[in-house]
Amino acid sequence: MKQQTGPAKVRPISGFPEWLPSERIVEQHFLDVIRETFELHGYASIRTRAVEPIERLTSLGEDTDKEIYAVSRLAGGSDDSREPKLGLHFDLTVPFARYVLENSGKLTFPFRRYQIQPVWRGERPQEGRYREFLQCDIDIVDVGELAPHYEAELPLVIADAFSKLPIGPFRIQVNNRKIPEGFYLGIGLTDVTSVLRIVDKLDKIGPANVSELLQAAGATPEQAQKCLALAEISAPDESFVERVNALGVEHETLTEGLAELAAVIRVGAEQAPGLMVADLKVARGLDYYTGTVYETQLIGHESYGSICSGGRYDALASDGRTTYPGVGISIGLSRLLAKIMPSLSASRSTPSCVLVSLADETDRPQGMTVAAALRRRGIPCEVAPVAAKFGKQIKFAERRGIPFVWFPASADQNNDSVKDIRSGDQTVADASSWAPPAADLRPRVVT
């Protein structure tokens, strides 16, 4: 047996990102804003377990199962074989659909909920693509029928949240699955999924390559041309309907999709001009979507992909007798932050606003009393780790970005005083009444 000389070297695990304290402050700010906004719009919070029976996760599409992380006891023996095999959820919509079925008798419909949790996908990581990441999800489900106006509501909620965050300009692209589906069927292409998948690459590989791939998949040059013509349609208003009609393809599903998308875009144009764009190439990977689909890109970072996606699903939650159609959209918070974190920072790496200094270790009780008085009034603070030269204690605060150092009264100073170490200003202060400027109370996100 080989002798272990020391602990194994610690290493990051690819695809499982972790933030430093100052970055986590930024993330928490985003979480606070998103949560407040969701609640402002009346969404109730739920949390679901991390695992679902693998069967439930895989019943939705062929592509998903290879991404699922299985969960089992390390020492699981034969007595475990009766339990369902478990997997970590890869999104929040599937667990939510299960939760609705399980609690349908206790929920009131239409039910609107938000859910902020990690999800797991066993993919090869890349920039902005992780194996564990945070999603912030809102969904609305109803019994039997779901009013179409909800499909316009969700992007407006997202826009409200994003407008309060330092992420720059963004655009929500909306499409309706029925449009490409009806269109492809209308021109005689029956493998809708494959065609969608190819057309989805348009931005990345260009029209010529898309055409080539389509023809390799069995389309005629004319069919490929039509697909491209449809995919290239994009409009901030209902004008896309005429442009589609001008292509001269007729199909019942297409007509339905056009009407539905037009309704969503109309509301968007009224309530939030410039936010939504009808973009007929948007496809969305997950195949449980049946109508409206959303993607969101940061303007100027289009090739980064979508940072917030979702859509309408009519058949995801069904117990055989009753169906609960829903519509949802999810912020890929980890992906969003990965892109913009380099341009952001926290004003300090700790919540502490004040460091209470100690002239001598015997003064610690006095320092703790000062700290308690500050905390009673909501001022985050901590007492110096050791009594040291004041210069060292100031440096301790400075390295963490703590803006104030408190000096308790001493033999040569009758009063407590507090120093703003950024300006150097020091004033006499009383722990029962002094307060920092509001802007300094909590760490801020700065751009």
Place this chain on the structure above:
RNA sequence: GUGGGUGUAGCUCAGCUGGUAGAGCGCCGCCUUGUGGUGGCGGAUGUCGCGGGUUCAAAACCCGUCACUCACCCCA
């Protein structure tokens, strides 16, 4: 899963055709005998990813392996 790139100090990296490790930043101490930031002086830190091979000699060359990373696939 497939293909490319990279692994040297806490961080960013240098290290030529082999001669057993360096810089900047950061960190610590002192100048500064209880109020920091600038400046000066001094200091600590590496299984050179891991295992094997070639060689008198390997961070360097060869083989393997692992990790990270980029692209494909797919997606937030």
